[in-house]
Amino acid sequence: MPDGSFAHPQQRQFNPYTDNGGTILAIAGADFTVIAGDTRQSEGYSIQTRYAPKVFRLTDRAVLAVNGFAADGNMFVKKVKQRLEWYRHAHAKDMPLRAIARLIQTMLYAQRFFPYYVYNILGGIEEDGSGAVYSFDPVGSYEREACRAAGAAQSLVQPFLDNQIYFKNQKAAPGTSHPTHLPLSDVLSIVIDSFTSATERHIEVGDGLEIYVVVARGRSPQGIEGIRGVQELSAQPNGDRTFILRRELKKD
């Protein structure tokens, strides 16, 4: 520890990282994916702003949620978007989801010895029309999953998801079995409940909730258009469709 004495060498290091709190979450359905994040940005015990988006639309069928060190996160999203634009110019189509996932891995691993301090969750629609979630660690290890929570309240939300999505520690009623995929309305309820609960128990979560829903081409949006305050982001309704749903969270 630096003590101001000249008796021995002193080391003081500038710390290029900080933690800006918040939580993100994504759940894949059979033909849709839900990607969500709260909008609070904090440092230490201070709330810096009540609205700083952590979830970003990359293409018509891909949405990226970024959590951790906000400056790294914003820079990373900027660079991913730039690479996707270059891909569009080179190939006259959007990059497929699994290719975006591999791109994110190589971009993260390229910074292996000065990492982007961010946890990424990529959600969207695969080329076969199935809903998909890819989750990453800061240096690029990734896997495809059905659901994932990351960030400040990961330890609160993930066990809840394991129970409600994977039916861990639940026994199906005799003669029945657990469903492999949940309908959209159930998933949305689970997402909103996850965030209201995380807001209750974690000081870095709250203020606002942004939920992106990507629905595969030609599949039913399962009545999402009727939900209060839903906004459609997709340009043409005959392709994959993206919706955004905003909710308030407690601000204390």
Next chain:
Amino acid sequence: MDHFPTNWGRPRNDAFDAYGTYPIHQRAPVKDTFAEGVQHTQQPIVTGTSVLAIQYKDGIMMAADNLASYGSLARFKDVRRLHAVGTSTVIGASGDMSDFQAIQSILDDLVTDEFTHGDGHDLGPAEVHEYLSRVMYARRSKINPLWNSLLVGGFRDGKRFLGYVDLLGTTYSAPSIATGYGAYIAIPLLRAAVDGKQDQLTEENAKKILHECMRVLFYRDARSLDKYQIATVSAAGVTISDQIQIETAWGFAEGIRGYGAQTQ
């Protein structure tokens, strides 16, 4: 073989072992300029304290006092920490004042470059904020940060802008922002008075709120001064006020008992 003809026939310089004939451990030590590493800013030296800024009906308003401290010494008492950039932006700085002066000249050069293009475009607050955040993030990524927390505010094309960027490259915007001690002391007051009411808040009231916060900060922040300036940016452009004196009354201090060592 010595390949320098000027050395031929001359006595050998024994202080310099041109052929590396001595064992390594017996050679004269080589002077390595970087032996102790390249020194970067490790800590701020001459510092400015909080900057406050809020949005109001017609634009944004920013306040910062005129003190630059050297540790706990009130070293420079007539320093301007609010700086206009172009015609629709103002920046305010807390943290290291020499780094801030470097930022001022970077931005002034940028504005000049942009002007000499003569294409009728100039930089607004959003562009200045984006540029500054790129500079700050690039410097932190070189582990050679500009040790500041900066507020960028402005008004352009009928829209207000208020943003923050710091030595880590962290950015955000909000209806009311404060740096340094102000983030603890002034923000609760500002959020109560401003957030959600930006569109109704008049210039007069905005000024009153900032004045009150600067007074509270002067009472509580030991690195602050009772002399400050307010910058206003609206459709009319950028105005940075003259120095404003904070009136204080310390009479109440007479009656205080029970702090620290003084218990009687």
